[in-house]
Amino acid sequence: MNGAVIVAGGSGERFGDSRGKQLALVGGKSVLAHTVEAFERCEAVDAIVVVAHPDRVDEYRKAVVGAEGMGKVVAVVAGGETRRASVAAGLAALPMPCESVAIHDGARAAVAVETIAEGFLVLREHPGVDGVVVGHPSFDTIKEVDPEGRVVSTPDRSHLWIAQTPQTFRTDALLRAHRAAAVEGFEGTDDAVLVERAGGSVRMLEGPRWNLKVTVREDLDVLAALLRARGGEATDD
Secondary structure: OEEEEEEEOOOOHHHOOOOOOOOOEEOOEEHHHHHHHHHHHOOOOOEEEEEEOHHHHHHHHHHHOOOOOOOOEEEEEEOOOOHHHHHHHHHHOOOOOOOEEEEEEOOOOOOOHHHHHHHHHHHHHOOOOOEEEEEEEOOOOOOEEOOOOOEEEOOOHHHOEEEEEEEEEEHHHHHHHHHHHHHHOOOOOOHHHHHHHOOOOEEEEEOOOOOOOOOOOHHHHHHHHHHHHOOOOOOOO
16 A cells, blocks of 8 residues: 655745635635645555644645545644654554555645656665655755855755655655654654665655745745646636
């Protein structure tokens, strides 16, 4: 069995709306519903767990479980104080045995079904790989900047990629990495770094640049345009 944990537990402070970005409507559906729907349509995914903000579990449950055609959602659970804790809560709710699991940002609603499936395919075809991170090469110059805004260095961008989600892992490798991080008190900014620290092998998978993560309200217009361009999946409200 393959699972998916969709992390939607953030407070969304930068979004500037008390409803939060996950429940903001695009084409008559919430951002979160668009995200979950992509995983529903992916034949490689058997079970989905949604991780919600602890104060909004019921709202998130209505947004996804109550929506038409969301039969793969097996649980909507409360997230923790950190992203790592939220992912751990989602993993704990997955039906077992689960061979591989995709971790995805709930606000990354333009994700393609093909991108989700390819992560599982890479793991199946490469037994020595523990994780697959969707992203793309950094086409922009990257500057390292100190707290005062001064440029410290300019890394060689030919070796730099922008990491996104989904990030797909062998479940046992991800669980080991999470346990080790909890013991060490290490949080990290994504799940791949936990697996890397635990000695796992992680591979990058180039995905489309339009795999947008909704962060501010202006992103909703971009998301709506992306969904329309991919076949009329969103219409103007």
